[in-house]
Amino acid sequence: MAQPVVSSCIDYKWGYDVFLSFHGEDTRLGFVAFLRESLRQRGIHVFIDDEFIRSGEEITPALLKAIQESRIAIIVFSENYANSTFCLQELAEILECFKEEGRLIYPVFYYVDPSELRRPRGSYAKALAALEERFNDDKEKVQSWRLALSQAANLKGCHLKPKIANEQEHITKITDEVSARINRIHNHLHVTQYPIGLVSRVKEVVSHLDLWSTKKNKMVGIVGPGGIGKSTIARALYNSIADHFEGLCFLSNVREKSKMPNGLAHLQQTLLCKLVKEKDPKIGDLHEGIPIIKQRLSQKKILLVIDDIDELKELEALAGSCDWFGPGSRIVITTRNKQLLASSQVKSIYNVRELNDKESLQLLCWRAFKKENVECDFMEVSKRAIRYCCGFPLVLEVIGSHLCGRGVNEWHSAFDQFKRIPEGKVLEVLRLSYDALGEFEKEIFLHLACFSKGEELGEVKAMLLCLYGIPLANVINVLVNKCLIKIEGDQVLMHDVIEDMGKEIVRQESPNKPGERRNQ
Secondary structure (H helix, E strand, O other), rough: OOOOOHHHHHHHHHHHHHHHHOHHHHHHOOOHHHHHHHHHOOOOOOOOHHHHEOOOOEEEHHHHHHHHHHEEEEEEEEEOHHOOHHHHHHHHHHHHHHHHOOEEEEEEEEEEOHHHHHOOHHHHHHHHHHHHHHHHOOHHHHHHHHHHHHHHOOOOOOOOOOHHHHHHHHHHHHHHHHHHHHHHHHHOOOOOOOOOOHHHHHHHHHHHOOOOOOOOOOEEEOOOOOOOOHHHHHHHHHHHHHHHOOEEEEOOOOHHHHHOOHHHHHHHHHHHHHOOOOOOOOOOOOHHHHHHHHHHHOOEEEEEEEEEOHHHHHHHHHHHHHHHHHOOOOEEEOOOOOEHHOOOOOHHHEEEOOOOHHHHHHHHHHHHHHHHHHHHHHHHHHHHHHHOOOOOHHHHHHHHHHOOOOOHHHHHHHHHHHHOOOHHHHHHHHHHHHHHOHHHHHHHHHHHHHHHOOOHHHHHHHHHHHHHOOOOOOHHHHHHOOOOEEEEOOOEEEEEEHHHHHHHHHHHHHHOOOOOOOOO
């Protein structure tokens, strides 16, 4: 059975482990030849261009394909690298492609100081001056090459210095580092069977991470309601950027695990076990674990994903500050509660987008029909399903699986039923955000679900003030931060599925006697 097509940043079916970019006359028969052989002996699949695949000074389709299919790019900057427009175009393609997907670029400064690329001087200054004269009518092209060289100069790599460098030692070091990165395949996480719409969302999160800044640390939040795909995005992101880091740790279901006896201390132990490879670090309680984490990881560049948190104490116990970790570290947090991130001064936040209609239909088809396209007889009812699911991947997957193998009439009957009583698994997941509310906040949410969806914000506030006698702007903000409602323009909005959840909660309070339910 055919599977949906996925970018290499998600599924890791690489054509090559390494793409080697270099200036042929400078290094092909010397340093690059020895490096290629060293990598080959470790079983590392290297793409290295032969002269015959070059066509004049333009990047050939074969080279572009090799760049796109390579996991790591090694760029050897030698004295005459900038003399070649082919090399500069190749560099620009690598930077554009790899930066977008969060893949690793490893620069080798071969008897060239990185500062020569940052603020061109010597051979690089002469080469760029000649190019500016040559491309006098297309100065933007030369400017883009200048920018590419400057960006590459800021990446962490290997620097061979005149009269000091032992080339064989550097080749061994590069080979060891590359080998360690590509051998991490056992650390990759299963993402999802049908990664519809996932690639674009992972790329959007990558853009928040500023991976090329290797000196500063950064925290990024992934926010959205239950069922929107936060954890799936986080797992795919973790896989796609793992090669950038010395240590990796994905802590899943933190909210749930933290509520177990001594749960946060156990999570701290897991973190240390994964990041410092200590089999059984003993931590008595969370207050003991914090200084240990800070001390053991302060010099290590790590990627830490803290998945599904809902209380500040959970974040404070596991990553209270970026300063706990070594330069270049990244901490990614998934949560339903945007206010928690604000309280932790996490300024870079990605709000997960719902699937659009095309993506929703595609995911529904894979789940319900095990193929990409909808059958003609099911087109009308599939559109009804998409309207009902509101772009929530989890809801689409649960309902698609529930209806798999059933006829059109059964689909219509099911949605008639779902509209009255949401399917059990969907309700169980969507209730998580509701259950985290205080009792008064629950009451307000249920009131909004039953009566006030789509109303103007001012009218809703006035009505609630009349009913309860106190201003409720703070409660409205809580519901927004919990992703249970949205304020767009001046309207109070709520996903249909979440509205149905609220109404079903009210119905369950007195299934047979509607007059005894709250909000009646």
